[in-house]
Amino acid sequence: MNAQAELAEHFDRTRAHLRAVAYRMLGSADEADDAVQETWLRAARADAGEVANVPGWLTTIVGRICLDMLRARGRRDEHLVESERFDQVSVHDGDPADEAVLADSVGLALLVVLDTLSPAERVAFVLHDLFSVPFGEIGQIVERSPATAKKLASRARQRVNGTPVLPAADHARQRRLVAAFLAAARAGDLQALLAVLAPDVLHRSDLPGSAGERRGARSVAEGTLAGADGARLAGVLLVDGVPGIGVLREGRLFLVLRVTADGDRITGIEIVSEPARLAALGLALDEGVSPAA
Known part of the structure; x- marks a missing residue:
């Protein structure tokens, strides 16, 4: 089996994991699928021959792609007036029922709260708290030190887990x-x-x-x-x-x-x-x- 075929086999085995990571980062099934597809395109262009941990490497790639997508999303939002915001979100490419099932399986409240985080906070929290990715690897994705990546996840965790004010x-x-x-x-x-x-x-x-x-x-x-x-x-x-x-x-x-x-x-x-x-x-x-x- 040549190197490209081996990589394709690794990717197929890891695809469900990559989609799960991307969905929690992006909150959209369509965008998660786009991120996974882009992960394969980037991986196929790279030299994976010396990569010791291919699933971890693929997770790093999808993490960087999702971070870029979150940042681009934020820049688009800055230029939307209110009417454009409502027009934009009314268009659904996928099946709303399928999207609802997927969102419910993750936790709708979690997805809502994750959307209030900064892109770097969301990536750090999702990768560490939901997928146990080490802070050293997360730091490479968000281009920060491991210590800073840990602080990002901690800050996100404090915002995600609230405290009730009623008796x-x-x-x-x-x-x-x-x-x-x-x-x-x-x-x-x-x-x-x-x-x-x-x-x-x-x-x-x-x-x-x-x-x-x-x-x-x-x-x-x-x-x-x-x-x-x-x-x-x-x-x-x-x-x-x-x-x-x-x-x-x-x-x-x-x-x-x-x-x-x-x-x-x-x-x-x-x-x-x-x-x-x-x-x-x-x-x-x-x-x-x-x-x-």
């Missing part, structure tokens, strides 16, 4: 309410939505095309079902320390639902989609949640 019983109750609300939205179950909404619940939104207020359980429930497509790519997470919902589009944080509750009913829902307002929110997983690779 334990209230926190657990609100988390159950939010999870029930999301499950009902996904199922298109009007009665289940009405069961968790207070009669005078207030719904506010800054979403272009639907900004404004809506009051009353039936009005809010019907409005929720009318826009429930996003529920497939939504997850429960902490919003400023309180259980809420984050929604992804094309692997990016799209909007957040801030939720208030009183007893066993939701009394308020605020949709936050404006980028500056999203950036000001503290989004995190519940304390003690350890996302698995």
Whole structure:
């Protein structure tokens, strides 16, 4: 077997791992596939004859590609006006249902929170905490020292794992309410939505095309079902320390639902989609949640 054939065999055996790494870094199945394809193209052009650990080498390549893609994504975002942002994320090349299954298998809340990290923080956290890549190798990918790579992962870890601000019983109750609300939205179950909404619940939104207020359980429930497509790519997470919902589009944080509750009913829902307002929110997983690779 010649060197190119051996490399192709290594790549085929490692492909699923590379896609898993790329998906957690990018949050988009289509972009992850692009990153894996580019990994093969770069590897095939390189001299792998002296590489002792081919899977590790391929992981390094895909890590660098994903870092470049994340940085390019950030530069594009800087030049998008609000209307362009919403037009851009409305285009789906892949199957939304397949994307939802893949995202759910990783942890939707994790993907939402990862999108709030800087590119270098995200790469360091994903590679070390989810795939146990040594900091020496991560440092080469992000072009920093191993010590700096360790600090990047630590800083990301602190942001990913949040601390609830409500008393334990209230926190657990609100988390159950939010999870029930999301499950009902996904199922298109009007009665289940009405069961968790207070009669005078207030719904506010800054979403272009639907900004404004809506009051009353039936009005809010019907409005929720009318826009429930996003529920497939939504997850429960902490919003400023309180259980809420984050929604992804094309692997990016799209909007957040801030939720208030009183007893066993939701009394308020605020949709936050404006980028500056999203950036000001503290989004995190519940304390003690350890996302698995």
